[in-house]
Amino acid sequence: MWELGPDADEPEWRTVESPFEKTIFAVVETAEGPYAIGDGGTLLADRGGGWEVVLDDGPRTRDNQLRGMGVTSDGERVWFAGSSGALGCYDVETRRKYDYSNPNEMTSTWEGLAVAGPAGSEKVLVANGSGEVLPFTVDGFDEDWAAVSKPASKGSTVAALAASPDGVGYAVDTSGNAFRTTATDGWEDIGIVNAQVKFYDIYAGSEGRVYVAAGDGRIYRYDDSYHSWTPIGVAEKSLRAFDVHGDEMVVIGHGGTIYERDGASRWRKLTSPVGVQLYDVSLGTPDIVVGNSGTILERPRGQPRDAGTSPDGDNYDDRGEYFDADETGPGESAGSPTDSGGSTGGASGGTSGD
Numbered sequence: 001m002w003e004l005g006p007d008a009d010e011p012e013w014r015t016v017e018s019p020f021e022k023t024i025f026a027v028v029e030t031a032e033g034p035y036a037i038g039d040g041g042t043l044l045a046d047r048g049g050g051w052e053v054v055l056d057d058g059p060r061t062r063d064n065q066l067r068g069m070g071v072t073s074d075g076e077r078v079w080f081a082g083s084s085g086a087l088g089c090y091d092v093e094t095r096r097k098y099d100y101s102n103p104n105e106m107t108s109t110w111e112g113l114a115v116a117g118p119a120g121s122e123k124v125l126v127a128n129g130s131g132e133v134l135p136f137t138v139d140g141f142d143e144d145w146a147a148v149s150k151p152a153s154k155g156s157t158v159a160a161l162a163a164s165p166d167g168v169g170y171a172v173d174t175s176g177n178a179f180r181t182t183a184t185d186g187w188e189d190i191g192i193v194n195a196q197v198k199f200y201d202i203y204a205g206s207e208g209r210v211y212v213a214a215g216d217g218r219i220y221r222y223d224d225s226y227h228s229w230t231p232i233g234v235a236e237k238s239l240r241a242f243d244v245h246g247d248e249m250v251v252i253g254h255g256g257t258i259y260e261r262d263g264a265s266r267w268r269k270l271t272s273p274v275g276v277q278l279y280d281v282s283l284g285t286p287d288i289v290v291g292n293s294g295t296i297l298e299r300p301r302g303q304p305r306d307a308g309t310s311p312d313g314d315n316y317d318d319r320g321e322y323f324d325a326d327e328t329g330p331g332e333s334a335g336s337p338t339d340s341g342g343s344t345g346g347a348s349g350g351t352s353g354d
Contacts, residue, residue, distance in 0.1 A: 012273075014297065015274060016296050017051065018044075020042055021293060021294045023291070023292050024044065024291060024296065025069075027289075027290045028069055029283075029285075032075075032092040033046045033047045034046050035054070035092070036069075036290050037067075037082075038066065040063045041056065041059070041064050043056075051296060054090070054095075059086055060101045065082045065086075066082035066086065067081070068082065068113030068161075072119040073118050073165070076092055077091055079115050081126050082109065083110075084109065085102040085103075085106050085109075087100045087110060087126060103143075106128070106134065112125075112161040113127075117167060121137075122138050124137075125161050125163065125169050127161055129157055131157050132149070132158075133149055133150070133161070149186055151173065151189075152173050152175065152179070156173035156174050159172050159174050160199055160202040163204055164208075165205070165206050166206065168181055168204065170204045170210055172212055174199070178191055178193050190227070191222075193229050194214060194220065199212055203242065203244055205244065207224065209222070215239070217236050217253070218239070219239065219242065233267075234253070235254070237255070239252070239253050240253065240279060243281045245284070250287065252280070255277065256278050258270040278291035
C-alpha cells in the first residue's frame with residue numbers, strides 16, 4: 001500500500017469554511033446540495049452559497065444530538081434521528097422541518113437510520129441502542145408505524161442500517177451478525193460477518209451487493225449469489241465510514257485517513273489535509289467528508305486521475321482482492337456496486353415547523 005504525494009494528478013481533498021465548531025457526524029447528497037448533522041441537533045447545508053446552519057436545535061427544538069441520517073431516492077427529503085427519541089425530516093425544496101420524535105412513546109436514543117423510496121412515499125428504518133428496529137412508511141407527511149422488532153432476537157446493538165435501491169433493508173449488530181428484511185418474514189439472518197470486530201457502516205446496492213466497514217481495517221462484502229462474506233483488506237486500523245459512486249469506493253479510516261479504490265486500480269491512501277477524526281463521507285458533486293471540530297472536506301468531481309497501481313495490492317488474494325464486476329475473481333460472478341444504497345423504514349404524523 002502506498003500514499004499519493006501532493007503533486008499527484010488528481011483532485012485533492014481540501015478544507016472548506018465551516019459555520020460549526022463541534023462534531024459533524026453524517027452527511028448526504030440532496031437535490032439542493034449536501035446536508036449534514038452534528039452535535040446539539042444541528043443541521044447544516046451547502047445550497048450553493050457555502051455551508052450554513054439550517055437548524056440548530058433538532059426536530060423538537062431541544063438540542064438533541066443527531067447521529068443517524070438518510071435521504072430519499074429523489075434527494076428531496078432528509079431524515080435524521082438521535083438522542084431522547086429525536087426523529088424528524090427536512091424538505092429541502094420547501095425548506096420546512098417536520099417533527100416525528102418519540103414514536104409510540106419511544107424515548108431511547110436512535111443510533112442508526114436508513115431510507116428508501118422518493119419523498120412522500122418513503123420507507124424508513126430507525127434503530128436504538130437496545131437493538132430494536134422501528135420500520136415505518138410515509139404517505140405525504142403522514143406516517144404509519146409498524147411493529148418494533150429485534151433482528152438478532154437478543155441483546156446485541158444494531159451497529160448500522162442500510163437499504164438497497166429496491167427497498168430491502170439490511171442491518172449489522174455488535175456481535176458480528178448481518179440481517180436482511182424480507183417481504184413476509186421480517187428479518188432474516190444472512191450470516192456472521194466477523195464476530196471478533198466492531199462494525200461502523202454498511203452500504204446496500206442493487207442485486208444483493210452489500211458492504212460493511214469494520215474495526216479491523218477491512219471491508220466485508222456480501223455476495224448474494226454465494227451467500228457468503230468476503231474480506232477486503234484496506235488498512236491496518238478501524239474503518240469508520242464509506243460511500244460508493246459508480247465503480248469508486250472511498251473509505252474513512254482511523255485518525256483522519258482516507259482510502260480510495262476504483263474499478264481500474266487497487267486501494268491507495270489519499271493525502272488528507274487534517275489529522276482529526278473523520279466520521280462520514282458522501283460521494284457526489286462535490287465529494288464531502290465531515291468530522292470533529294466542525295471539519296468539512298470537499299473534493300471536486302470530473303477531473304482526471306492517474307494514480308497507477310499499488311505494487312502490493314490488497315491484503316487478501318483471490319476473491320477478496322476484487323472490488324468491481326469488471327475484475328471478477330476466480331469463481332466469482334459479475335456484479336458491480338454501481339448503485340447508490342438507500343435506507344428503508346417509515347414515520348408517524350409529524351408536526352411542521354419553520
